[in-house]
Structure formats: C-alpha cells, structure tokens
Amino acid sequence: MPLQYPLLFLHGESGWSPDMHLRVAPSNKDTKLSINMYYSYLLHDRFNVYTLLLNGGRLFQQFVVDAYVCIEQSRLDYYRKNQNTFRNEFLQGIHDAIQQGDLEGQSIGKRMILPSSFVGGPRYMYKHYLDALAICRVHGNPQYFITFTCNVKWPEIQRYMSKYPSLRPEDRPDSIARVFQIKAKSLIAFLKTKRPFGEVAADLYTIEFQKRGLPHCHLLFWVTEACKIRSAAEVDNYISAEIPDPEREPDLYMVVSDLMIHGPCGLVRPDSPCMSDGSCSKKYVVPYNQTLSLHFMAHINVEYCGWSLLIKYLFKYISKGADRIRYKVHKAVNAPDDTQNAQPYIDEIQNFVDGRFICPHEASWRILNFPIHYRNPLVQVLSVHLENMQNVTFKDNDQLDNVLENSYAKQTTLTEWLRNNQIDATGRHLRYVDYLLQDKWDLSAKVWIQRASNKTPAIGRLIYVHPSSGERFFLRMLLNHQRGCQSFKSIKTVHGDPVQRTVLHVKSWAYLKTIKNGPMHSMRLQYGPLPPNCTHYSPICFCTVTYQIP
Structure with missing residues (x-):
C-alpha cells in the first residue's frame, strides 16, 4: 500500500506484514496483528499529532476502499484455500464409507462454498432474512418501517470538520461512520426509552451504503399489543406528511423543509420528471414523526406497515445487501456426449467478487468493525x-x-x-x-x-x-x-x-388438497419431483395414508 500511495507515505513506511505482532497481547488471544487491526489503527486520529493520511482528501477515500478490499480479499482467500481442509458429511455417510472400506476423511465429504459466516455474503443476508421471519412468527407483522439517513450537518460532524478547513465531510468517511454508528444506537435507545410510538417489543435494522450517498439505516420494529394502531385516524398521532407552520413550529419547519421535501429537482436537476415550467410540480413531504425529526435533525422516513402482503417484501428489502449485477457472455460449444450431463461448476466466491461494489463509507464502517445488522430479541x-x-x-x-x-x-x-x-x-x-x-x-x-x-x-x-x-x-x-x-x-x-x-403427518390434508387442486408444476416446485405415474387427480401416488387425518 505505501508504494501505491507515495503522496500519503512520503517516507516509504512499511505497510502491514504477516510477521507483525501485538506488543501487549490480550488475555487468551493470539498475538498476531491482523490486517484489519492494522488499518483500523491507521484510521484513528491522535491528539496533537498531524497525520498526512487523514488529510489526504479524495486520495484518502481511495486508500480506505483499497484497504478494505485487501481485508475482504484475505478473508475470501481463507475460505477458498480451506475448503478442502474440513469436510462436512452426514454421520450416516461415514458409516457407509467405512463399510465400503474408506477409512480416511479425504475420501468422503462435500465441497464447502462461501458460508453464511462471511459477513455481507448472499448466505449471510439470507440467514438474517430468515431470522426476521422468525421474529415475525412470534410477534406478528411489524408496525413501523423507518429509514434513517446520515446528515453531514450534524453539529458533531461540523464541529470536528472545523479543524480541517480544507476538507469536506465526505473526505473523512471514517468520522461519518463513527458518528452515524452512535446515532443509530441512539435511535434504538430513544425508541425504547422515550417511546414515541409506544412500548417496543422487538426491533431489527440493517445498515446500507449508497454508491455516492451517505449511509442509512433501515429499521423495522414491533410494539406491544396495547400500543398498536386500531384505526386509520390514529396514524396521524404518530406520522405526519405536512409542512409545519414556520411561525408556530420554526425548528420543525426548518428540519422538514431542508430534509423531508421531495428531491432532488429544480436547479440541481432541471430534467427531473417532476419539473414543469422550470419549477417542481410535486413538492410533497416525506412521511415523518415530529418527535424523531426534532430530536435527531435528520432525514427519517416513517412508514406504517398496514398491508400484511408486503411483509416478506420488507424483510427481503432490508436484507437484500448492496446493489449488484453480474453477467457473462460466452460462446456455445458443442461438448462431447460424456460431458453434456456434467454438473456446472459454481464458484460462489468469484460470483460475489464479480458483483461487489465498495464505497468509502462502507469501507470505513467495515474496517472499524461496526455491525451491519442488529436484531432484538436474538x-x-x-x-x-x-x-x-x-x-x-x-x-x-x-x-x-x-x-x-x-x-x-x-x-x-x-x-x-x-x-x-x-x-x-x-x-x-x-x-x-x-x-x-x-x-x-x-x-x-x-x-x-x-x-x-x-x-x-x-x-x-x-x-x-x-x-x-x-x-x-x-x-x-x-x-x-x-x-x-x-x-x-x-x-x-x-x-x-x-x-x-x-410425509404422512402435519396437515397432510393440505398437501393432498394442493395436489388435487393445484397445477402439477407448482407441486414440483414445492415438494420436488413427483412419480412419473402421478396424474392431476391422483394424490395416492404421492403417499400412502394409513390413518384418518383429523
């Protein structure tokens, strides 16, 4: 890294090396200095110490991205190199292998791919989606959906950036990440202690990062039965979409007019679809909660989850991960007969890397080891x-x-x-x-x-x-x-x-009814391949019932 950034490392300082160790090792921990520890150390400002790296402006943004790419790539290399070290196999498969004369572990097993333990991977995100459904099973549908976006005009950020007049807030993504992490935790604490929507029973959130925008938090939370909304008129007690009176509520008017109005349009984006005769034709207000907007001075979109058909969509939306697209162009080749039935090789690690995008804010967040998911209860x-x-x-x-x-x-x-x-x-x-x-x-x-x-x-x-x-x-x-x-x-x-x-139990009548009334292709998708002699109205071929189903 120092050789790639000579303007940030004028004296040719040595970068991270696997031979580095901690001077004072924590108890019961390894003394090796990981690459994550090293770059996390570089991102911390020291009192009365000038650091050229933190004053690098846009070059520092690029450095942070490259640093996290090195960290993530080293983790992916570990999964790739250790796929064959540990074998995962059914216990019954071991019995079968011994009966066949195979005594070594390398003779059986299945290939390990990018696991759910890799933070940010597809399996990791899907695991959190299933966790959200588990919370929904116990507490019902969530009541509120909040999108909390970082605000660079917060006094904490402005006060810190005043020490660096030549830099803009986006030139210090590490500072933005620290402040927003504190604000996100403060939002959860505020909802539980001040109870602007009532007593919170469960909550979960995901931190997301836009390509050229600020980090934001998608939050879903449940309230207790006594605090749930019973009628449409009660929604106005918690959510508003009106411009406040500037004379009666000047502070709230300033927050709503600056942060909660539709945009960008006008002079910033004159070709916006909402533009008509040189001015915006919409001017609508994003739904907000007055208490939250006044307390946090940020863009906080508050939506009421009143339609149960959208619940799965909300859970998938907050656990979808970063936007990515991957495509491959290849030439069709007439393969020999013995290779036509070969299973295609799927490299989940490479597929993840090919569609990966990392912005400076996400890089700083991940280097500082801030969580991108939170849920309560566990x-x-x-x-x-x-x-x-x-x-x-x-x-x-x-x-x-x-x-x-x-x-x-x-x-x-x-x-x-x-x-x-x-x-x-x-x-x-x-x-x-x-x-x-x-x-x-x-x-x-x-x-x-x-x-x-x-x-x-x-x-x-x-x-x-x-x-x-x-x-x-x-x-x-x-x-x-x-x-x-x-x-x-x-x-x-x-x-x-x-x-x-x-297969004979657990509401078997529902499956028999589905087989009888549903299309066959739907059954194949839900329950796997069916016997070849199974017709549209013959559920008996699917299973043999030996008792009367209640």
Missing part, C-alpha cells in the same frame, strides 16, 4: 436432521472410527432436546421451537441449560430445509407441531399411532 437457529444424519466436522487426516466414537461431535440442539425430554418432564409441553422459553443452548458444552435470568428469551428458528430434501423437509414440518418428543420415533408418532413415513 434468534437461535435449531438444527433439523434425520436420525444419525447430523452434520459433523472433521479433518482430512482424522480416522473415521474416532469420529464415530466422538459423542460430542454428534450432539446437536435436536438430539439434546430429545435427551432432555427423557430425563426432565418440565419441558414436555413445549414444541421444539418454543423450548428456548425455558432453557438456553450452551454452544461450548452443546447442552441445554435452564434459564436463570428474566431477560427476553431468544426466539427459536428451525434451520431452512428445501422441499426437495424429502424426509428431512417433512420432519421439519413435524417439529413445528410435536411436543415433548423423546426420540425420533416419537416425532413420527401421531395420536399414538406410528406412521410409516414422515
């Missing part, structure tokens, strides 16, 4: 697997016999829930997803322990299973209804009668 993901089909992690050189004998590796939230119901009857009235009301999951020991605090418990969410997974998909549906199960056999027991296949 969501605990619960595993779903068939008997002896849980995922286990092992290395290439591990002996498979040792993997099978390791009981700790085979423990999951599902197996321990069944074991707890065998020895403790206090939680047998709860479903699998509701078990967190009484116990909490200890990840280090892989056991359920009884809750000892009065804090809001986490919300359970069954891990997503695609309908084409077959038995595992229907087992997941059974777990949404069964209570107090003590074994996998009891999960498949309905009204005291064991069923032959998992």
Whole structure:
C-alpha cells in the first residue's frame, strides 16, 4: 500500500506484514496483528499529532476502499484455500464409507462454498432474512418501517470538520461512520426509552451504503399489543406528511423543509420528471414523526406497515445487501456426449467478487468493525436432521472410527432436546421451537441449560430445509407441531399411532388438497419431483395414508 500511495507515505513506511505482532497481547488471544487491526489503527486520529493520511482528501477515500478490499480479499482467500481442509458429511455417510472400506476423511465429504459466516455474503443476508421471519412468527407483522439517513450537518460532524478547513465531510468517511454508528444506537435507545410510538417489543435494522450517498439505516420494529394502531385516524398521532407552520413550529419547519421535501429537482436537476415550467410540480413531504425529526435533525422516513402482503417484501428489502449485477457472455460449444450431463461448476466466491461494489463509507464502517445488522430479541437457529444424519466436522487426516466414537461431535440442539425430554418432564409441553422459553443452548458444552435470568428469551428458528430434501423437509414440518418428543420415533408418532413415513403427518390434508387442486408444476416446485405415474387427480401416488387425518 505505501508504494501505491507515495503522496500519503512520503517516507516509504512499511505497510502491514504477516510477521507483525501485538506488543501487549490480550488475555487468551493470539498475538498476531491482523490486517484489519492494522488499518483500523491507521484510521484513528491522535491528539496533537498531524497525520498526512487523514488529510489526504479524495486520495484518502481511495486508500480506505483499497484497504478494505485487501481485508475482504484475505478473508475470501481463507475460505477458498480451506475448503478442502474440513469436510462436512452426514454421520450416516461415514458409516457407509467405512463399510465400503474408506477409512480416511479425504475420501468422503462435500465441497464447502462461501458460508453464511462471511459477513455481507448472499448466505449471510439470507440467514438474517430468515431470522426476521422468525421474529415475525412470534410477534406478528411489524408496525413501523423507518429509514434513517446520515446528515453531514450534524453539529458533531461540523464541529470536528472545523479543524480541517480544507476538507469536506465526505473526505473523512471514517468520522461519518463513527458518528452515524452512535446515532443509530441512539435511535434504538430513544425508541425504547422515550417511546414515541409506544412500548417496543422487538426491533431489527440493517445498515446500507449508497454508491455516492451517505449511509442509512433501515429499521423495522414491533410494539406491544396495547400500543398498536386500531384505526386509520390514529396514524396521524404518530406520522405526519405536512409542512409545519414556520411561525408556530420554526425548528420543525426548518428540519422538514431542508430534509423531508421531495428531491432532488429544480436547479440541481432541471430534467427531473417532476419539473414543469422550470419549477417542481410535486413538492410533497416525506412521511415523518415530529418527535424523531426534532430530536435527531435528520432525514427519517416513517412508514406504517398496514398491508400484511408486503411483509416478506420488507424483510427481503432490508436484507437484500448492496446493489449488484453480474453477467457473462460466452460462446456455445458443442461438448462431447460424456460431458453434456456434467454438473456446472459454481464458484460462489468469484460470483460475489464479480458483483461487489465498495464505497468509502462502507469501507470505513467495515474496517472499524461496526455491525451491519442488529436484531432484538436474538434468534437461535435449531438444527433439523434425520436420525444419525447430523452434520459433523472433521479433518482430512482424522480416522473415521474416532469420529464415530466422538459423542460430542454428534450432539446437536435436536438430539439434546430429545435427551432432555427423557430425563426432565418440565419441558414436555413445549414444541421444539418454543423450548428456548425455558432453557438456553450452551454452544461450548452443546447442552441445554435452564434459564436463570428474566431477560427476553431468544426466539427459536428451525434451520431452512428445501422441499426437495424429502424426509428431512417433512420432519421439519413435524417439529413445528410435536411436543415433548423423546426420540425420533416419537416425532413420527401421531395420536399414538406410528406412521410409516414422515410425509404422512402435519396437515397432510393440505398437501393432498394442493395436489388435487393445484397445477402439477407448482407441486414440483414445492415438494420436488413427483412419480412419473402421478396424474392431476391422483394424490395416492404421492403417499400412502394409513390413518384418518383429523
């Protein structure tokens, strides 16, 4: 980096190196200095110390982007280089491999791609979308949707930038990131303490970054039942779309006229569709809350979520990630017969990089390790697997016999829930997803322990299973209804009668009705491929019913 920016590093200072170590290492932590630590250190201003880097203007913006690109690329390289180090395979697959004579871990397993642990990746964003749906399952539809945009005219930013008269606020994205992170946390605290919309039951937000704009926060929150809006007239008590009286409310008028009016148009954008005869023909006001606008002096768009059909759209909107597009132009080649049926190679890491865009504000936010997602209450993901089909992690050189004998590796939230119901009857009235009301999951020991605090418990969410997974998909549906199960056999027991296949339970009449009345292509999308002899009105070929469904 110093060689790429000689104007910022006049003396040829050395950049980050893997050999760097911390002088005072934290307890129980590695002493190595990561690349993230190094660039985070450079972005901090020191008292009475002039730093040429922080005064670089637009060149500093480019430096921040390049610095975070190095950080993110090193993380992606780790996932790429370590895909084959750890193999992930079903426990039953290990038994099958031993019976076939395969004793080494490298002989079985599946390829690992960009996982959900990578912050900002597609799987990461989809995981948070499912977490939002889990909160919606418990608390119902959210009541309010807020978009909170950073304001460079905040006194905190103006006071700091007054020390650098030659710089503009956008030349210090690190300072903007710090202030907006404080403001976002302050907004959540304000909603919970001052209660401008009532008592908050749950909330979640996502930080997004525009290409040439300022960072903004998309916030969804739920209020308690007593504070919900009952009629259309009550909306005016919380949301307004009018220009205030400049004489009666001068402060609110200044905020609304400067930050909440439709734009840009006028002289700034004369070709805007709203322009007519040289002036704006709309002049509408973005919906706002008076209390929030006066307190935060920023663009805060407040919308009431009154249409339940848009709920999934809202959740997808706040977890969509950065705007990106990727396309590929290639020439069709007549492949030999033996390669026509070959599976295409999908590189999720490269696909992510090809559509990636990083602005200075996002780079500063991520270098400073500020979170891009927040939710309350927490969501605990619960595993779903068939008997002896849980995922286990092992290395290439591990002996498979040792993997099978390791009981700790085979423990999951599902197996321990069944074991707890065998020895403790206090939680047998709860479903699998509701078990967190009484116990909490200890990840280090892989056991359920009884809750000892009065804090809001986490919300359970069954891990997503695609309908084409077959038995595992229907087992997941059974777990949404069964209570107090003590074994996998009891999960498949309905009204005291064991069923032959998992597909026979959980509102089977709904699936039979869908098969009978719905189009066949819809069924293939929902439940996977159907038998070839299955006609439009023959649900019996899908499953054999052995008992009367209530």
